[in-house]
Amino acid sequence: MATKVILTETIDTLGIIGAEATVADGYARNYLLPRGKAVLATPQNKKILEQQKARFELQIAKEREQAEELAKKVQEISCTLMAKVSQEERLYGSITAQDILEALKGQEVTIEKRMLLLAAPIKELGTYKVPVRLYKDVEPEITVEVKAEAKEGEE
Incomplete structure (x- = not known):
């Protein structure tokens, strides 16, 4: 079985913060949900997420900017x-x-x-x-x- 979740932080293998992902039940239940890395994709959580979308977009921009600065050093x-x-x-x-x-x-x-x-x-x-x-x-x-x-x- 699979569980739909909404990511509350960027995870390389799944997606960026705010993205919806389908994961195995055990992965969601034992790892993502207890650590606060994701929430279940329920209508209520989707509404909450829409309200926080601006904050997520700021965080995504900040993470990308940090990665690009680091990229200049790494190059x-x-x-x-x-x-x-x-x-x-x-x-x-x-x-x-x-x-x-x-x-x-x-x-x-x-x-x-x-x-x-x-x-x-x-x-x-x-x-x-x-x-x-x-x-x-x-x-x-x-x-x-x-x-x-x-x-x-x-x-």
């Missing part, structure tokens, strides 16, 4: 990862989203793993653009450069 970020390579310049193993997050720790922007849209682990040397989803339709790219580690005996 300037680049990181260099050193990896062991074989004779054919292929990596031993691969560079994953977690490796990129570790390399970004020293920078002033906090990015969560779920925000990195790395389609597949990086397996070759080179420079890559990795998109970061900060908000719906706000996806700047960070530059990730993968270089070979110096082999023993070389400098």
